Amino acid sequence: MKWAVFVLVFSVISAVSLALTEDGLALLELKSTLNDTRNVLGNWQATDETPCKWTGIACYPQDQRVSSINLPYMQLGGIISPSIGKLTRLQRLALHQNSLHGIIPNEITNCTALKAIYLRANYLQGGIPASIGNLSHLTILDLSSNLLKGAIPSAVGRLTHLRHLNLSTNFFSGEIPDFGALSTFGNISFIGNSDLCGRQVQKPCRTSLGFPAVLPHAAIPAKRSSHYVKGVLIGVMSTLAIMLVVLLAFLWICLLSKKERAVKKYTEVKKQVHQEASTKLITFHGDLPYPSCEIIEKLESLDEEDVVGSGGFGTVYRMVMNDCGTFAVKRIDRSREGSDQVFERELEILGSIKHINLVNLRGYCRLPMSKLLIYDYLAMGSLDDILHEHGQEECPLTWNARLKIALGSARGLAYLHHDCSPKIIHRDIKSSNILLDEHLEPHVSDFGLAKLLVDEDAHVTTVVAGTFGYLAPEYLQSGIATEKSDVYSFGVLLLELVTGKRPTDPTFVKRGLNVVGWMNTLLRENRLEDIVDKRCKDACIETVEIILEVAARCTDANPEDRPTMSQVLQLLEQELMSPCPSDFYESQSDYS
Numbered sequence: 368m369k370w371a372v373f374v375l376v377f378s379v380i381s382a383v384s385l386a387l388t389e390d391g392l393a394l395l396e397l398k399s400t401l402n403d404t405r406n407v408l409g410n411w412q413a414t415d416e417t418p419c420k421w422t423g424i425a426c427y428p429q430d431q432r433v434s435s436i437n438l439p440y441m442q443l444g445g446i447i448s449p450s451i452g453k454l455t456r457l458q459r460l461a462l463h464q465n466s467l468h469g470i471i472p473n474e475i476t477n478c479t480a481l482k483a484i485y486l487r488a489n490y491l492q493g494g495i496p497a498s499i500g501n502l503s504h505l506t507i508l509d510l511s512s513n514l515l516k517g518a519i520p521s522a523v524g525r526l527t528h529l530r531h532l533n534l535s536t537n538f539f540s541g542e543i544p545d546f547g548a549l550s551t552f553g554n555i556s557f558i559g560n561s562d563l564c565g566r567q568v569q570k571p572c573r574t575s576l577g578f579p580a581v582l583p584h585a586a587i588p589a590k591r592s593s594h595y596v597k598g599v600l601i602g603v604m605s606t607l608a609i610m611l612v613v614l615l616a617f618l619w620i621c622l623l624s625k626k627e628r629a630v631k632k633y634t635e636v637k638k639q640v641h642q643e644a645s646t647k648l649i650t651f652h653g654d655l656p657y658p659s660c661e662i663i664e665k666l667e668s669l670d671e672e673d674v675v676g677s678g679g680f681g682t683v684y685r686m687v688m689n690d691c692g693t694f695a696v697k698r699i700d701r702s703r704e705g706s707d708q709v710f711e712r713e714l715e716i717l718g719s720i721k722h723i724n725l726v727n728l729r730g731y732c733r734l735p736m737s738k739l740l741i742y743d744y745l746a747m748g749s750l751d752d753i754l755h756e757h758g759q760e761e762c763p764l765t766w767n768a769r770l771k772i773a774l775g776s777a778r779g780l781a782y783l784h785h786d787c788s789p790k791i792i793h794r795d796i797k798s799s800n801i802l803l804d805e806h807l808e809p810h811v812s813d814f815g816l817a818k819l820l821v822d823e824d825a826h827v828t829t830v831v832a833g834t835f836g837y838l839a840p841e842y843l844q845s846g847i848a849t850e851k852s853d854v855y856s857f858g859v860l861l862l863e864l865v866t867g868k869r870p871t872d873p874t875f876v877k878r879g880l881n882v883v884g885w886m887n888t889l890l891r892e893n894r895l896e897d898i899v900d901k902r903c904k905d906a907c908i909e910t911v912e913i914i915l916e917v918a919a920r921c922t923d924a925n926p927e928d929r930p931t932m933s934q935v936l937q938l939l940e941q942e943l944m945s946p947c948p949s950d951f952y953e954s955q956s957d958y959s
């Protein structure tokens with residue numbers, strides 16, 4: 368009998384610990400009112416403990432609460448269940464480009480953490496929930512292309528963080544309240560609603576007698592807007608700080624377990640050493656399957672015609688082998704005092720680092736007159752060349768290519784910072800060190816070289832002009848490179864991808880700003896559209912917003928407040944899942 372009780376208690380306890388979280392249950396309720404013809408929600412199973420691995424769901428790492436629902440372009444029908452109100456920590460709801468009908472449930476205003484709502488291109492009816500003013504963190508509200516009607520509630524004006532509003536192509540009517548956030552948006556946010564009137568759409572509202580109506584919202588004090596900028600700033604900062612703490616806690620745990628694995632990573636470097644009187648060739652990992660004599664012969668015959676570029680450390684050549692295998696050879700012009708053995712041992716470590724988003728170092732050769740490093744050859748050259756050597760009209764890189772470059776570069780750098788032991792600080796992240804292969808996959812180059820070749824105390828004099836705009840303020844001051852100064856440079860790189868401008872572009876320099884200050888100014892003025900490279904026609908607001916947010920955090924003046932590279936990577940991976948329209952068409956053609 369006692370045993371039976373024990374077993375019963377035990378099974379109850381284990382059943383409890385295995386039960387799905389409340390957020391998971393709420394999601395299942397949500398699923399039950401959706402018509403999922405493509406079965407994309409097939410892995411939303413009641414038998415799981417958490418919903419965090421379900422398609423389209425992202426969680427806060429620390430407590431497994433749901434932070435994001437990302438299911439655009441999924442051909443979902445049905446209605447949005449009021450159970451959405453139970454996801455009280457939800458930050459991002461992206462259900463655009465589906466076939467949802469019914470109303471936007473009022474319960475959505477229970478999700479007070481919401482920062483972005485994308486419900487564009489559905490068949491939603493009814494109006495905007497009256498208590499939308501509760502969503503005090505909301506920065507993006509895209510309800511365009513639905514069947515929504517009624518007046519625009521003045522509560523929308525109270526959303527002091529709102530940076531992007533699109534209510535286009537609906538059936539809204541009446542006067543657009545002209546206060547708070549609502550007075551900062553122009554006609555572009557409201558086009559395609561023929562019955563709207565008000566200052567924003569340059570259409571005066573008239574009473575039935577033909578006189579201008581008394582403005583019903585005139586009573587609301589206009590003073591608000593002067594405090595508005597400050598409020599936005601403080602609000603954004605505090606939410607960012609909270610998110611950072613949450614992420615840091617999780618990553619600390621992750622890092623501990625990762626480090627143990629990373630220690631074992633440096634297995635013995637297999638080398639093939641060829642040594643003559645004063646010539647020495649080392650190839651790493653058998654990465655250069657050619658006879659030493661052929662390699663040396665090719666290296667010795669490199670000349671002006673083979674030059675593909677030159678940078679801070681020397682000249683770069685293209686070397687083509689007899690079988691047409693192509694490599695890049697970097698001739699080191701200057702080197703630090705120190706023994707060759709130390710130099711070669713450090714190079715071996717660099718040669719053992721392999722990652723798809725890092726330029727592979729295949730070998731090293733010491734000739735009587737020079738030191739040569741042999742790398743993979745990346746056919747498309749550097750991001751710097753591609754981005755800036757085009758005219759103002761052509762589009763050198765589509766928005767989606769830029770996103771791919773942002774993600775890949777983040778992967779490469781996160782690998783250097785977190786998966787290498789000893790960890791490697793790049794010190795010189797900039798667009799000329801991001802090389803692209805023929806699929807536009809990015810490969811980070813020159814990692815580890817700065818430390819090997821540059822004297823610590825001479826740091827400021829060695830800063831070449833092109834590098835200047837990328838360096839973190841504290842690095843410029845102290846000359847001490849840290850992971851966080853790399854993160855800053857990566858943030859500047861993101862801004863370069865978004866704006867298409869070098870960090871030293873006259874647009875900001877003549878206003879006494881750097882690219883970071885310029886971005887922050889435009890963000891404060893709600894001029895998201897002005898930031899994006901005009902040549903980039905396919906940029907979509909959902910992902911621009913994410914990249915800018917990540918860039919803003921990376922370039923925080925305080926290094927402690929910047930995320931780590933692995934947090935950056937996690938943010939990008941989590942949030943860039945929802946595709947832009949052009950992605951959608953690509954994946955559509957995959958299906959057919």
Ligand SMILES: Nc1ncnc2c1ncn2[C@@H]1O[C@H](COP(=O)(O)OP(=O)(O)O)[C@@H](O)[C@H]1O
Nearest residue numbers: 676677678679680683695743744745748749799
């Ligand atoms: N592995 C490579 N494959 C193809 N081109 C390369 C490679 N490495 C360098 N280059 C070219 O040479 C230029 C100079 O390279 P690098 O010396 O690394 O410049 P920096 O010191 O400015 O970073 C690059 O901008 C790129 O165009």
Ligand SMILES: *[C@@H]1O[C@H](CO)[C@@H](O)[C@H](O)[C@H]1NC(C)=O
Nearest residue numbers: 401402403404443444445466
């Ligand atoms: C779900 O969608 C399909 C195709 O769009 C439709 O035929 C079916 O009737 C819908 N089911 C429900 C329950 O709405």
Ligand SMILES: *[C@@H]1O[C@H](CO)[C@@H](O)[C@H](O)[C@H]1NC(C)=O
Nearest residue numbers: 449450451452453455474477
């Ligand atoms: C609203 O949120 C509270 C918790 O903050 C929760 O208890 C309640 O069930 C939610 N209401 C709805 C309608 O989902």
Ligand SMILES: *[C@@H]1O[C@H](CO)[C@@H](O)[C@H](O)[C@H]1NC(C)=O
Nearest residue numbers: 476477479497498499500501
């Ligand atoms: C949301 O706003 C309504 C009034 O508009 C209020 O009654 C309600 O308590 C608010 N809910 C929350 C969770 O703040």
Ligand SMILES: *[C@@H]1O[C@H](CO)[C@@H](O)[C@H](O)[C@H]1NC(C)=O
Nearest residue numbers: 487511512533535536555556
């Ligand atoms: C608003 O939405 C419409 C329709 O979805 C779209 O064509 C338009 O470009 C959007 N406007 C802005 C400013 O994003």
Ligand SMILES: *[C@@H]1O[C@H](CO)[C@@H](O)[C@H](O)[C@H]1NC(C)=O
Nearest residue numbers: 553554555558559567568569
């Ligand atoms: C929107 O406003 C601008 C001026 O602010 C005007 O040039 C443009 O024609 C307007 N567009 C529409 C569709 O009304």
